Amino acid sequence: MGISFLIVLCFSIFVVAPSGAFRVQxxxxxxxxxxxxxxxxxxLVQLYDEDDGPDPDxxxxxTYTSEDGSFELKGDTMELTNIDPEIRIYHDCAMHLPLCKREWIIGIPDKYIYSGTTPKKFxxxxxxNLEVELETEDRHDCFH
Structure with a gap:
């Protein structure tokens, strides 16, 4: 490990964490x-905070969509930096052999992130329409 990594780690443990810099979002x-x-x-629709590095999302x-296809999700977590929220939609729309689900990932803009446990605006x-084929979608998600 590099010396700069150890300095940052010690700073985080002894200065940042006790100062209450972590906040609920x-x-x-x-x-x-x-x-x-x-x-x-x-x-199936899931709301995630996408994290980089070894920290899991x-x-x-x-939730699962209702009979009319509607859904509503909300959540909160404690992080040092801004959260990176996204929804993940798992579906088999427009698949001829739906062995696994198609996975759509849609990022949520920062303006919808709020301090505290309750979002002020959704x-x-x-x-x-889930028939659309996204360039970045995963068609082999069998283990979500």
Whole structure:
């Protein structure tokens, strides 16, 4: 390990952590999912705080869409820096052989991150048609 890493680690342990620099942050998101013109009922949607490095991503909330395809998620976590919230949608819309789910990841803008345990405003992603093929989607997610 480099000396600079050890200095940063000691600073974090002895100065930053006890000072209360970690803060609770919250986020909320809602929307309605469709597969073509039909509601995407019973589709798994998860709210995560995406973390870099060895720190695993934090699952903040999860739900399955209702019969009309709608969902609402909210969650909070304690972090030193701003959280990086995203929703992950697992679905089999427009798949001929749905052995695994398609995974969509949608980032949530910083303006929807709030201090405290309750978000003041929810991001509304609106009505989304899951037939769309995203360049970055994972079509081999069998273990979410």
């Amino acid at each position: 919250s986020v909320g998101v809602r929307g309605q999912l469709f597969c073509g013109n039909k509601p995407a009922a019973n589709t 934090d699952l903040l909330d999860k 991001m509304n992603i609106g009505q989304v």
